[in-house]
Amino acid sequence: MSNPLISVRGLTKVFGDFTAVNGIDFDVAKGESFGLLGPNGAGKSTTMRILAATSTRTSGSVEILEKDPELFGPLVRAHLGVVPQQDNLDNELTVSENLYIYGRYFGLSKKFIKGKIEELLEFAQLEEKRDVKVEALSGGMKRRLTIARGLVSEPDILLLDEPTTGLDPQARHILWDRLFRLKEQGVTLVLTTHFMDEAEQLCDRLVVMDKGSIMAEGSPSGLIKQYSTKEVLEVRFGSDRNKEVATQLEQMCDRMETLPDRLLMYTDDGEKLLEEIAAAKLHPTTSLVRRSSLEDVFLRLTGRTLIE
Amino acid sequence: MNTGINVPQIQRFGALYIASARLKSISKWRTIIAAVDIGNPLFYLIAVGIGIGVLVEQGSGTSETSGIKYIAFIAPALLANTAIMGIMDETVFPTIEGFKWRKLFFAQNSTPISGRQIALGVYLAALCRGIFSVSIYYTLLLAFNVVDFGVSILLVPVAILGGAAFGAIILFAAAKIEKDDQFFNILSRLVIMPMFLFSGTFFPLTSMPIYLQPIGWVSPLWHATELGREVAFDYGISNVMFLTHIIVLVSLVVVGIRLSMSQFEKRLAK
Numbered sequence: 332m333s334n335p336l337i338s339v340r341g342l343t344k345v346f347g348d349f350t351a352v353n354g355i356d357f358d359v360a361k362g363e364s365f366g367l368l369g370p371n372g373a374g375k376s377t378t379m380r381i382l383a384a385t386s387t388r389t390s391g392s393v394e395i396l397e398k399d400p401e402l403f404g405p406l407v408r409a410h411l412g413v414v415p416q417q418d419n420l421d422n423e424l425t426v427s428e429n430l431y432i433y434g435r436y437f438g439l440s441k442k443f444i445k446g447k448i449e450e451l452l453e454f455a456q457l458e459e460k461r462d463v464k465v466e467a468l469s470g471g472m473k474r475r476l477t478i479a480r481g482l483v484s485e486p487d488i489l490l491l492d493e494p495t496t497g498l499d500p501q502a503r504h505i506l507w508d509r510l511f512r513l514k515e516q517g518v519t520l521v522l523t524t525h526f527m528d529e530a531e532q533l534c535d536r537l538v539v540m541d542k543g544s545i546m547a548e549g550s551p552s553g554l555i556k557q558y559s560t561k562e563v564l565e566v567r568f569g570s571d572r573n574k575e576v577a578t579q580l581e582q583m584c585d586r587m588e589t590l591p592d593r594l595l596m597y598t599d600d601g602e603k604l605l606e607e608i609a610a611a612k613l614h615p616t617t618s619l620v621r622r623s624s625l626e627d628v629f630l631r632l633t634g635r636t637l638i639e
Numbered sequence: 640m641n642t643g644i645n646v647p648q649i650q651r652f653g654a655l656y657i658a659s660a661r662l663k664s665i666s667k668w669r670t671i672i673a674a675v676d677i678g679n680p681l682f683y684l685i686a687v688g689i690g691i692g693v694l695v696e697q698g699s700g701t702s703e704t705s706g707i708k709y710i711a712f713i714a715p716a717l718l719a720n721t722a723i724m725g726i727m728d729e730t731v732f733p734t735i736e737g738f739k740w741r742k743l744f745f746a747q748n749s750t751p752i753s754g755r756q757i758a759l760g761v762y763l764a765a766l767c768r769g770i771f772s773v774s775i776y777y778t779l780l781l782a783f784n785v786v787d788f789g790v791s792i793l794l795v796p797v798a799i800l801g802g803a804a805f806g807a808i809i810l811f812a813a814a815k816i817e818k819d820d821q822f823f824n825i826l827s828r829l830v831i832m833p834m835f836l837f838s839g840t841f842f843p844l845t846s847m848p849i850y851l852q853p854i855g856w857v858s859p860l861w862h863a864t865e866l867g868r869e870v871a872f873d874y875g876i877s878n879v880m881f882l883t884h885i886i887v888l889v890s891l892v893v894v895g896i897r898l899s900m901s902q903f904e905k906r907l908a909k
């Protein structure tokens with residue numbers, strides 16, 4: 332990668348006797364949409380706070396726009412837009428006041444911010460809410476405002492920590508659409524998520540993290556190709572019978588995962604496998620053929636599901 | 640990048656950006672603040688000036704109060720206490736809110752602004768609130784003829800110095816505590832209340848038993864009150880004590896704000 336915007340080598344962060352991030356390496360190129368995928372507690376947010384030039388690291392090296400964020404915090408932060416996991420808007424101020432105040436923290440001129448506010452309100456679909464106090468907004472609106480706020484300084488890199496956690500499906504889709512637009516405009520996005528569909532939709536490339544380490548790296552489709560089969564057959568025989576039939580079924584597919592409520596059978600042709608199961612006179616109570624997802628990659632890599 | 644972000648300029652003026660944002664938030668409460676800042680002095684001036692004051696003056700004359708009216712005797716303390724309460728409101732609440740409830744400080748720290756500038760900005764805005772509250776109180780003292788306009792105007796900066804000293808320390812304390820559940824109870828019942836009663840507010844500190852006097856010595860309120868009485872009414876304290884009061888208050892400001900700034904920086908970088 333020539334001149335990456337972000338370059339991380341051997342990054343480690345220790346809190347007391349707990350290692351939150353354990354020697355990770357990755358690069359992010361200009362214009363790329365890069366994701367950190369992993370369950371809660373994987374070290375994603377800690378990594379993000381270090382990338383945001385607000386938290387210190389225990390060891391390793393980090394360069395953002397060719398500068399060490401620990402030595403040049405304000406200089407690095409001048410080029411970043413940060414969307415934290417928990418909205419930290421000023422509830423007492425209105426939507427447009429929040430944008431204005433935040434722009435002033437970057438020392439931007441009043442004239443510039445005023446113009447920018449119009450653009451951002453449109454982007455966040457909050458034009459009608461401009462003079463409404465933030466505490467009256469819905470969760471999805473607050474999220475969009477937080478993202479708009481992160482864009483007020485026209486950052487080179489936008490860091491998003493769990494951008495859609497806690498939102499209902501409709502609000503998530505609106506947000507994905509907005510983020511996709513930013514991606515099209517060439518904004519470099521770095522985001523963390525524990526939603527595999529989010530990672531598949533938004534990330535050009537991602538790392539799978541677990542317990543502070545990177546388990547795998549690649550594009551969503553590349554990871555699926557590498558660590559899973561084309562299709563997955565999910566079958567349920569009822570919680571007691573699942574175990575009984577497991578040994579027999581295991582012979583019939585490339586790989587199998589036994590979850591508490593269902594069996595996941597990995598194969599390139601799900602329908603054909605289902606016919607074979609029927610021919611063997613094993614009749615599952617329910618069955619579903621689907622394509623492999625990043626969830627399957629994670630299960631393969633860690634033996635655990637993403638959302639526990 | 641065509642936004643023209645000037646980082647050296649932010650490093651110079653960042654605290655002022657924070658202070659102006661804080662003042663914007665504070666101004667949303669202007670009606671309540673004005674009601675409290677006018678109501679509180681009125682209650683005291685009526686209750687103490689007309690009620691208790693008459694009783695005190697009938698009982699002992701004005702021998703214990705350097706020959707001035709009782710309400711005038713306690714006026715410097717009331718002013719300093721007003722500065723303390725106002726500045727405390729605007730340091731404790733925003734600090735706990737900033738670190739914990741709303742995490743606003745983390746948003747501010749995501750910009751080129753540093754933790755040290757956030758601490759200073761919060762403090763400066765709180766001082767503005769102190770100046771506002773004390774000015775109203777002083778105006779009412781004039782209106783009620785408690786003090787004559789003139790040298791007594793020095794009571795205003797003295798009171799603010801007292802509030803600033805307390806505020807700098809309390810800013811550090813608020814930034815330091817992680818569990819806030821009992822903080823307000825402890826602060827108001829075990830710090831503010833005894834400080835208000837035992838800082839030579841209503842009677843000279845020396846009229847208390849010696850073992851209670853140390854409360855006054857460590858209290859910014861006592862130092863500001865003694866200083867105020869001296870500048871406004873020639874209370875008759877020695878030059879050494881006069882200087883001591885100033886040195887104690889200024890030291891509290893300097894030490895408190897330095898501790899606060901590094902604590903903000905440390906806590907935000909966790």
